[in-house]
Amino acid sequence: MNKDVELQRVLSEVRKQMTYTVLSYPERDPNGFKWGDQKYNGNCSGKVPLGFVDKLGAKSVCELFAGSGTLSDVCRDYKIPYCGIDLNPNPVRDNIVAMDILDLEQELPDAFYEADMCFSHPPYPGLNHVKYAGVAWQDTVGGLLEKDIQNMPFEKGMQKVNISTMRAYTALQPGAYMVILVGEIRANGKYFSMFNNLALPGEVFQTYVKLQHNTWSGRQNYSEKTNPRALTGHEMIVVIRKPSGYEIAYVLPKKYVNDIRDSINSATWKDVVMSYAREEKQFTNQQICSDLKDHAKAKSNNNIEAKLRQTCARLAEAGLLNHIAPATWAMAA
Numbered sequence: 001m002n003k004d005v006e007l008q009r010v011l012s013e014v015r016k017q018m019t020y021t022v023l024s025y026p027e028r029d030p031n032g033f034k035w036g037d038q039k040y041n042g043n044c045s046g047k048v049p050l051g052f053v054d055k056l057g058a059k060s061v062c063e064l065f066a067g068s069g070t071l072s073d074v075c076r077d078y079k080i081p082y083c084g085i086d087l088n089p090n091p092v093r094d095n096i097v098a099m100d101i102l103d104l105e106q107e108l109p110d111a112f113y114e115a116d117m118c119f120s121h122p123p124y125p126g127l128n129h130v131k132y133a134g135v136a137w138q139d140t141v142g143g144l145l146e147k148d149i150q151n152m153p154f155e156k157g158m159q160k161v162n163i164s165t166m167r168a169y170t171a172l173q174p175g176a177y178m179v180i181l182v183g184e185i186r187a188n189g190k191y192f193s194m195f196n197n198l199a200l201p202g203e204v205f206q207t208y209v210k211l212q213h214n215t216w217s218g219r220q221n222y223s224e225k226t227n228p229r230a231l232t233g234h235e236m237i238v239v240i241r242k243p244s245g246y247e248i249a250y251v252l253p254k255k256y257v258n259d260i261r262d263s264i265n266s267a268t269w270k271d272v273v274m275s276y277a278r279e280e281k282q283f284t285n286q287q288i289c290s291d292l293k294d295h296a297k298a299k300s301n302n303n304i305e306a307k308l309r310q311t312c313a314r315l316a317e318a319g320l321l322n323h324i325a326p327a328t329w330a331m332a333a
């Protein structure tokens with residue numbers, strides 16, 4: 001098999017894939033090539049970053065979380081300069097530097113400042129069956145288990161992923177792209193979307209869905225009849241672009257928790273009364289009034305008694321409440 005011909009074939013394959021925002025690479029490596037290590041947990045096909053290198057016209061590439069050397073191998077075969085970093089103290093390729101991205105005493109390699117594309121495929125924090133420090137590679141220097149983002153609970157891990165994104169972004173030159181590949185995680189009966197929790201500096205250029213093939217996730221004891229969730233069959237990719245040199249504008253998702261009775265801007269009186277009725281099942285005008293009167297929503301109204309009477313009457317007309325006795329209401333069955 002002629003390797004140059006095979007590489008051209010793969011380039012045609014990724015160019016076709018990159019026409020749309022849904023990417024699917026059932027075959028991980030080109031015939032006769034081994035890009036990275038398919039046994040390395042959380043590895044991805046080199047065709048994924050190659051599609052972006054080619055489409056965005058990158059002439060020099062850097063990478064956070066270089067893992068098994070997938071993108072290093074791709075860049076070698078496509079003859080473009082590459083530099084990556086990974087926590088593994090014994091990097092798997094010469095152009096990967098051992099570095100804890102969370103340690104601000106350690107500077108990113110110079111190549112990050114010259115690259116025009118950075119690829120980042122961070123660990124999936126909270127996904128317990130995947131391990132890097134001490135399992136995928138040996139911790140020959142000590143203390144790396146706690147620094148491995150994979151070992152952190154989801155929220156803490158996402159904060160660290162976001163710090164790493166900001167670090168790479170601030171190093172990149174204006175006009176450079178950053179491509180971030182993240183997983184959607186199901187663990188301990190819950191769903192955690194890395195994508196929803198990403199800090200996104202700069203301009204969001206495009207988002208992609210990457211289909212997964214042969215995944216472990218969810219197939220364990222999955223029952224299609226009883227499980228209301230579908231098996232996860234995709235990962236998410238976001239491409240951001242750095243528009244200028246000094247500005248560090250970013251979007252950082254933040255979780256807000258509020259009591260609906262204190263919510264002035266996003267809950268109507270119908271929402272508040274229905275929430276109260278669902279909790280209490282049956283109540284009088286006096287009870288609902290005394291429960292709500294000290295909350296912010298009630299304080300924003302100068303005749304709370306009349307407002308509640310009116311809302312309950314409308315809900316009874318609509319059949320959502322029953323008017324069961326004078327000034328007394330119950331949830332409709």
Ligand SMILES: C[S@@+](CC[C@H](N)C(=O)[O-])C[C@H]1O[C@@H](n2cnc3c(N)ncnc32)[C@H](O)[C@@H]1O
Nearest residue numbers: 042043044065067068070087100101121148149
């Ligand atoms: C999802 S894997 C990347 C796999 C890679 N794309 C491949 O195809 O082989 C995430 C990597 O993040 C590394 N990592 C975890 N914590 C880190 C940290 N604090 N600093 C740098 N790298 C870290 C792990 O060693 C692991 O190799």
